[in-house]
Amino acid sequence: GVAMGFAPNIGPTVGGAMASAWGWRSFFVLLAALTCVLTLCALVLVKPTKPHNAAARLDAVSLSLSTLGLGGVLLGFSDASSFALSSPYVWVPLVAGAALCVAFIVRQKRLESPLIDLGVFRSARFNAGFAAQNLLFASFMGVTLVVPLYVEGLCGGTALQAGMVLLPGTVAALVLNPLGGVLTDRIGARRVCLVGGLMLSAGAVPMCFLDAASPLWQAVVFQGVRACGVSLLIGPLTQWSLADLPRPLVPHGSSLSIAVRQACASFGTSAMVLAISAGQGIASRGGLADGLRYAPDALAALPYHLAFGFSAVLSLCLLAAIAWKVR
CATH class of the missing domain: 1.20.1250.20 (MFS general substrate transporter like domains)
Incomplete structure (x- = not known):
């Protein structure tokens, strides 16, 4: 929280303080530096652990469907602020993203070890x-x-x-x-x-x-x-x-x-x-x-x-x- x-x-x-003092590009320099520090900290401090379920495997197809599905929906909504709702830049990613999200849900119901167990609902x-x-x-x-x-x-x-x-x-x-x-x-x-x-x-x-x-x-x-x-x-x-x-x-x-x-x-x-x-x-x-x-x-x-x-x-x-x- x-x-x-x-x-x-x-x-x-x-x-706002950085943009006023050094210009708006300075904030992206800070973000790049923080990203490098975060990456180094993750490599050094996050230690490998034994999985709770040794038989579990990452389902790459489910991961791809969820990422592309949610990404497509969000891209469509974002483009709606710049293009007309009838523009293919809006409805194509929306339709494609929604279809991929549906495919993700269907796949989770069929897998024995789903990426996300929809039994939570x-x-x-x-x-x-x-x-x-x-x-x-x-x-x-x-x-x-x-x-x-x-x-x-x-x-x-x-x-x-x-x-x-x-x-x-x-x-x-x-x-x-x-x-x-x-x-x-x-x-x-x-x-x-x-x-x-x-x-x-x-x-x-x-x-x-x-x-x-x-x-x-x-x-x-x-x-x-x-x-x-x-x-x-x-x-x-x-x-x-x-x-x-x-x-x-x-x-x-x-x-x-x-x-x-x-x-x-x-x-x-x-x-x-x-x-x-x-x-x-x-x-x-x-x-x-x-x-x-x-x-x-x-x-x-x-x-x-x-x-x-x-x-x-x-x-x-x-x-x-x-x-x-x-x-």
Whole structure:
């Protein structure tokens, strides 16, 4: 939870500071250096271990189907922000990716030792937690992109200011993720998740009404509140969804949740970018010849209202799912 809450928020802050001081290419130099350090650490520190099941083998076909299937779907959604929905750059990867995902599911049902045992879906509790985690990641990951776009594109702020708006979420992740785990162990997941869901919605809904005239402190407060909600949800939802699975199925449920929720995070981000692109098209047809940055009216803010609104709807759906299912 600390990793998932900390990294998306500290990245724009560090990146904004580096872009302001040394240019935007400097951040990619840092990423390359960190990748080299990570690779060296993995080679030195990650020791080989004996497998729990010596007969188990990696099914390369299943791995390829899942990678290409999810990749194709995400590519289609990403291209939808740049091309018309009727463009082959959109529907070809979408159709191909969906077909490969179906083929992956069919193959898992036929294998004696599947890459992912789909028996995890026999648990109603896992299904509810799985859906809730996907809504959570689709809601909050994309906002870490939309907020900097809003600050720089509509408000005329700097990259550093955009990163500072996300900084409270970094502090929240460091403090509230462990606290959420402690509280879940003591009072149960339901009350912790309800508080987290309420905070996420309380921060997400007001962001739909931000415009160029809104002071940046409002964006800081709203984003900080929603970040606190996210930090109280990641760990408890994960623990609650896996707790009902038989022990041999826990690794399968965990792996599936991690893979799909990351895909949903990318889907949410793509959908928000698509909403911004659609809103900019509407605004341009409304006669904003000078561009969004210099038009601080309701029409100029429409692209960001649509993106923030999409995130808010997902947050409210998550709150409803928690209230209904998490016990």
